[in-house]
Amino acid sequence: MIKSIKIRLKPTKEQEILMFKSVGCARFAYNWGLARWRDMNKQGIKPSKLKISKEFTKMKKKEEYKWLYEVSAQVTAQAFEDLNVAYQNFFKGKANKPKFKTKRKSKKSFYVRYDAVYFKNSKVNMEKIGKVEYSTNYDIPDLDKYINPRCYFDGKYWYLTLGFEHGENQVKLSKDLSVGIDLGIKELAVVSCLKKPIKNINKSSKIRKLKKKLKRLQKQVSRKYEMNKQGNEFVKTKNIIKLEKQIKLVYRKLANIRLNYIHQATNKIVKLKPYRVVMEDINITGMMKNKHLSKAIQEQKLYEFIRQMKYKCEFNGIEFIQVDRFYPSSKTCSECGSVKKDLKLSDRVYKCSKCGLEIDRDKNASINLANYEELA
Structure with missing residues (x-):
């Protein structure tokens, strides 16, 4: 399986300027490609990533677009690959139709050339940007190639995410323990085998104070x-x-606190070592x-909980x-x-009207999920 890690970057002012330029170029290329894709559809021409990238390469040679050469060519090339994937997901019904990225709302990120990334003396090399200082608690493997390295800015710090092939974590599992999990809003x-439920972090005083400040x-x-x-402006x-x-x-x-809490909750379940x-x-979309529950559901990050449980279960067998x-x-x-x-509800x-059992509704559901095969 592919394991991904995130490391915090500590760029100089000059490197940070280049990073923001890379973000801008990636967004420009994506929007330019999306506009051309739509134009080709209107003209009756079948659009493709190859056709758009060829047109973009010719356009780059013009004097007015020389600023695109200040960043790595892979930054703009990957933007067209991302656009192609976005359309594929749209045609498969997995995502909405691709939209233009705005400077204000879009994620500030760009692709880093995978074969130029290497680590040495607490610095990571990135094409056109140079050797950037970083800090991390991970043991980064020394590889020739890393999978899909991306650099992004979260409003305060710069991060680099990358993936690499990793085998399953060899853990002795309890063959008698099957865990059922019932997600909710309250x-x-x-969890079927835990006495106390995993609490809603959004009801904590820390989150309430932050929401009040917001x-x-x-x-x-x-x-x-x-x-x-x-006037009107x-x-x-x-x-x-x-x-x-x-x-x-x-x-x-707020996002970091919620994400960290989900990591702690999923780790707690995985450490029980169930088989x-x-x-x-x-149906989270439904x-x-x-309108009465949408905000609470969004804050709970239920999809993220399921996603983390999936990959952590796979990693631990x-x-x-x-x-x-x-x-x-x-x-x-x-x-x-x-x-x-x-x-x-x-x-x-x-x-229960037959056996007289009285139990919390959610606890009952989690036990039934744990015994799913026996009841099916």
Whole structure:
């Protein structure tokens, strides 16, 4: 399997300027390629990555586009590959139609030439940028080629992510332990073999304080925009720019706390060393359409939890199963197996009319998931 790692970069001012130029060139190439793709479709020509990249190479030779030569050629070449993948995913129904990347909202990232990356004396070499200092807790393997290296800026620091081939982690698994996980909104997850559920981090005081701070900053920005309004146009002052930067950093901190918490939660489950993990195939896209729950679902990062469980199970040789979303895990009694068809969403305690079992609804679902094969 491919294992990916992330290292923090510490570039000089000159290197950082080149990095931002690479980000801009990657975004320009992607948008230019998307515009040409759409034009070709209108003209009845079948668009392709090869046709667009050839046109772009000719265009680069013009005097007005000489600034594109300041960055690695692989930065713009990979942008067309990303565009091609975006369209393939769209045609397969996996993603929405590709859109133009804006300077304000798009992720500040660019591709790094894989065969030029090497590590020496606490520095990593990157084409056109040079040797950049870095810090990491990982043991980076000394390889000739790394898989899909990307550099990105998160609003505060620069990072380099790269992948490499890695075998399974040799762990002795408990052959008697099957773990069922029921994800939710009130609690992040209820695990069949754990007494206490994994709590919702969004209800903690730390997150609440940050959200309160975010709300206050957003109100300040809104007031300043109204104060500096000239006719129908909003004027962005230096104070507004400062506040918007603070808002971005708060969003960054919130995202990092949630992501770190999910890593801790999934690690806790994997360290139980079960022979398999069973979860429901949740329709997250459909759940997001509920205007009352969409924000809570988004903050829980349920998709990220499932993604991490999948790759951590694969890495440790644990069988990962996702049962059908219509499987009645909550309606089935974990003691006698009878199905309660009239169970409502508001019923938080499961009461079996046959055997008299009274148990928390989510705990009951997690036990049924753990015993999935026996009930199927």
